[in-house]
Amino acid sequence: MKPLNIGLIGYGFMGRTHSNGYKRVNDFFPELEHRPVLKAVCGRNAESVQAFADQWQYESIETDWRKLIGRDDIDAVDICTPNNSHAEIAIAAAQAGKMILCEKPLALNPAEGEKMIEAVEKAGVVNTVWYNYRRVPAVTMAKQLVDQGRLGRIFHYRANFLQDWTISEDVPQGGAALWRLDVAAAGSGVTGDLLAHCIDTAIWLNGSITNVSAMTETFVKERMHTETGKMEPVGIDDACAFLCRFENGSLGLFESTRYARGHKALYTFEINGEKGSLRWDLHDLHRLEWFDHADEGRLRGWRSIHVTDGEHPYMDKWWVPGLQIGYEHTFVHQVADFLKGIESGQKVHPTFRDAQETQRVCDAVLTSASEKSWQTV
Numbered sequence: 334m335k336p337l338n339i340g341l342i343g344y345g346f347m348g349r350t351h352s353n354g355y356k357r358v359n360d361f362f363p364e365l366e367h368r369p370v371l372k373a374v375c376g377r378n379a380e381s382v383q384a385f386a387d388q389w390q391y392e393s394i395e396t397d398w399r400k401l402i403g404r405d406d407i408d409a410v411d412i413c414t415p416n417n418s419h420a421e422i423a424i425a426a427a428q429a430g431k432m433i434l435c436e437k438p439l440a441l442n443p444a445e446g447e448k449m450i451e452a453v454e455k456a457g458v459v460n461t462v463w464y465n466y467r468r469v470p471a472v473t474m475a476k477q478l479v480d481q482g483r484l485g486r487i488f489h490y491r492a493n494f495l496q497d498w499t500i501s502e503d504v505p506q507g508g509a510a511l512w513r514l515d516v517a518a519a520g521s522g523v524t525g526d527l528l529a530h531c532i533d534t535a536i537w538l539n540g541s542i543t544n545v546s547a548m549t550e551t552f553v554k555e556r557m558h559t560e561t562g563k564m565e566p567v568g569i570d571d572a573c574a575f576l577c578r579f580e581n582g583s584l585g586l587f588e589s590t591r592y593a594r595g596h597k598a599l600y601t602f603e604i605n606g607e608k609g610s611l612r613w614d615l616h617d618l619h620r621l622e623w624f625d626h627a628d629e630g631r632l633r634g635w636r637s638i639h640v641t642d643g644e645h646p647y648m649d650k651w652w653v654p655g656l657q658i659g660y661e662h663t664f665v666h667q668v669a670d671f672l673k674g675i676e677s678g679q680k681v682h683p684t685f686r687d688a689q690e691t692q693r694v695c696d697a698v699l700t701s702a703s704e705k706s707w708q709t710v
């Protein structure tokens with residue numbers, strides 16, 4: 334097997350999910366010709382990054398990402414840092430000729446995204462963005478059903494991503510995980526963090542979004558900043574809702590908030606077509622709800638498909654029918670597809686260019702909310 338030396342930058346939540354993906358992929362996808370090697374992990378604090386390296390069995394550490402990118406023994410750079418560092422790291426990695434796996438959202442804004450695309454395409458390096466929900470088997474199956482035309486003409490697309498963890502005014506902004514509340518590090522609030530996932534899936538399933546009309550709100554206007562120790566204005570959107578039109582003529586409705594008491598990560602989407610409808614819910618991620626108008630009238634109704642059979646996407650790699658997999662497996666699938674892409678010479682979607690379409694929609698949503706007007710994407 335050919336080794337593929339991974340250099341991971343950032344070892345928080347995503348650093349763990351990706352490391353797990355690299356470690357497990359060959360056990361479950363034995364046909365792959367490449368084997369990811371956990372060559373180096375980078376973080377700013379030597380002691381903490383060494384502890385992570387020991388726990389996950391990385392061979393070495395770096396405390397400066399530029400050094401990691403400069404190493405000859407790194408083939409692929411995996412960017413798991415906050416959003417405000419994606420562009421700088423990705424552009425440097427492309428210039429060093431490395432393959433790049435970048436966390437979402439691609440960048441802080443479309444201008445940065447454009448420079449990243451230019452850098453990877455000029456260098457001709459393999460690139461992908463971790464919009465991992467595409468690789469939940471039930472979501473991949475939704476894509477198959479739509480592509481087979483089984484919903485017919487599509488009328489409506491609706492998605493939500495609801496959480497409740499920032500309701501308290503005592504939650505600070507800045508620092509590990511809480512950089513999400515600091516607009517300088519995150520670029521935006523729920524729009525780039527949560528709706529970006531909904532938008533990526535929507536574009537994948539239902540095609541381009543052409544126009545948007547949005548509203549946003551920041552419920553808590555000031556929060557203590559972890560780095561300065563002072564109360565500072567909050568610049569992110571705490572909640573966002575938008576209407577949109579898709580290129581195929583269908584209408585979209587999206588909502589995201591971190592103020593929906595009781596909901597932890599309720600990502601749901603529903604598509605209504607002429608011939609049928611489908612619905613998915615992250616809290617029950619192995620099920621796809623499906624309504625087929627072609628069913629015999631008296632038996633017609635929503636069915637709940639347990640997407641765990643060998644015929645279902647990715648599921649022949651795992652256990653026996655009826656036994657489900659979970660969130661972490663989406664990252665194993667993305668690593669497998671990345672390696673297959675290298676082996677076949679095919680692009681690994683979403684590429685930076687694909688992810689830029691989501692970035693443009695996010696930008697149009699934020700502009701629409703601030704200008705109180707419809708925006709063309």
Ligand SMILES: NC(=O)c1ccc[n+]([C@@H]2O[C@H](COP(=O)([O-])OP(=O)(O)OC[C@H]3O[C@@H](n4cnc5c(N)ncnc54)[C@H](O)[C@@H]3O)[C@@H](O)[C@H]2O)c1
Nearest residue numbers: 343344345346347376413414415416436437438463509510
């Ligand atoms: N695909 C998904 O479902 C998903 C889920 C969560 C987060 N994300 C994305 O992943 C990225 C990271 O999010 P997270 O939740 O892992 O955050 P986190 O706060 O848990 O981890 C961030 C890591 O980056 C490190 N870091 C920050 N600045 C650095 C620098 N200059 N050099 C080296 N390391 C640095 C931090 O020390 C930390 O280890 C973000 O872009 C986020 O949007 C994606």
